[in-house]
């Protein structure tokens with residue numbers, strides 16, 4: 001076939017762009033087609049009120065692989081990431097917890113709540129450490145596919161070797177972490193809620209599950225696999241917002257000759273004789289390519305972009321049953337004052353404003369928040385994660401003003417009694433504002449403007465089915481060689497020449513670039 005492009009990437013999220021950059025770097029003719037007016041998908045920066053810009057969806061970075069930053073020369077393409085240290089938990093009207101990453105400081109802080117938990121934390125971290133190394137190694141390797149070729153056999157052998165390198169005790173702990181709930185893992189090592197909270201939050205982050213759901217212990221561990229500027233376990237803020245990451249990757253791709261078209265929605269992936277031949281755009285244009293890499297989530301790709309006849313019914317049913325929902329409601333605020341927390345007063349920049357901010361007073365608060373959702377309601381007292389990037393980055397707001405990101409949960413995609421998010425968005429946004437205001441009473445009056453993205457908005461505007469921030473739940477049957485399906489593992493699909501390159505494939509969500517990297521490497525084998 002005389003195709004116009006070697007590869008077309010459907011979707012210009014940061015993973016699609018990563019694929020494009022690696023393919024272009026290898027000398028391939030690449031076209032990225034993004035349906036929105038800008039690239040980045042869930043890693044974008046947008047003006048949400050006149051003069052105020054902020055990350056629209058994702059708001060902190062930790063998973064982006066140093067190897068990708070280096071190989072794509074992202075610093076040269078404008079990316080600077082500032083490491084953020086503090087985690088501030090508003091616990092009540094008069095108590096808070098501040099973790100700074102300084103060992104002595106954090107031990108004293110935890111020691112206020114339990115005489116035993118510093119030792120418990122040490123034991124838990126020691127237990128998790130070899131498991132983290134195991135998963136970090138696996139993240140950068142593609143999982144074996146179901147094709148069963150020599151590469152798959154070699155990859156299984158590598159998995160086996162990695163398992164054998166673990167001690168007998170570590171293998172036992174690994175089996176536990178993969179199957180048990182975060183709640184029982186934490187109870188095994190810690191007694192105070194406060195010592196548990198940072199880990200408990202990680203376990204439910206982007207995950208529509210309770211702390212007591214089996215396999216959430218793995219999500220807890222996954223949350224620890226971050227690294228910024230050589231500091232492991234750290235998170236950071238890209239200067240210019242999360243869009244700066246996508247823009248830098250886009251620039252790296254374009255500098256190697258990749259073409260990027262925005263406002264170009266793909267309607268269908270074209271297939272002839274079991275092999276991909278190109279795509280059809282919403283406006284009817286056909287573009288041919290030898291390979292197509294889909295950055296759209298697995299449901300959109302297999303059930304939306306491919307004609308039914310190209311996939312067997314069992315596979316389609318499995319993809320239909322693939323769980324996509326993360327219960328996230330995302331808001332951005334333009335503020336004329338920093339929040340003045342009752343438990344940590346002050347409107348001048350202080351440690352409580354400099355890093356991650358959590359309205360998460362107790363472990364039961366998480367359980368109650370989840371219980372509300374069982375009957376199709378949102379949490380009446382939502383868990384709030386916030387960050388104020390303008391404290392570190394004056395490019396986002398006018399002088400003296402601030403922008404704040406809030407991600408709140410749990411907000412189910414489907415509400416009871418046929419209610420639509422279009423009717424409930426404002427009510428839910430008010431509930432989030434009220435919750436934050438209860439801890440920082442100047443908050444509501446300091447709001448100049450805000451925007452609100454319900455799960456429906458995340459689905460409609462950002463293409464995230466079910467509003468799922470990670471293109472699929474972190475559950476054992478949706479991980480590794482089963483993400484999103486054994487017949488579509490490791491970026492492969494049942495269609496020759498069609499690859500998955502987004503967060504719906506191994507190792508999952510977050511701004512990491514890894515799925516995009518794996519997909520490009522795989523596609524290059526046949527291009």
Ligand SMILES: Cc1cc2nc3c(=O)[nH]c(=O)nc-3n(C[C@H](O)[C@H](O)[C@H](O)COP(=O)(O)OP(=O)(O)OC[C@H]3O[C@@H](n4cnc5c(N)ncnc54)[C@H](O)[C@@H]3O)c2cc1C
Nearest residue numbers: 011013014015035041042058059060266502503509510511
């Ligand atoms: C509210 C929210 C908060 C988050 N917070 C964080 C965080 O703080 N840190 C973190 O690491 N991660 C966070 N995440 C998760 C992270 O942002 C995502 O997992 C990640 O960005 C997914 O990247 P991706 O490139 O695989 O897919 P996406 O970013 O979803 O990109 C897919 C792209 O494909 C496009 N597309 C889809 N269909 C078509 C089509 N038919 N034609 C053309 N284009 C199409 C979409 O428009 C989109 O641009 C958050 C996500 C959300 C939504």
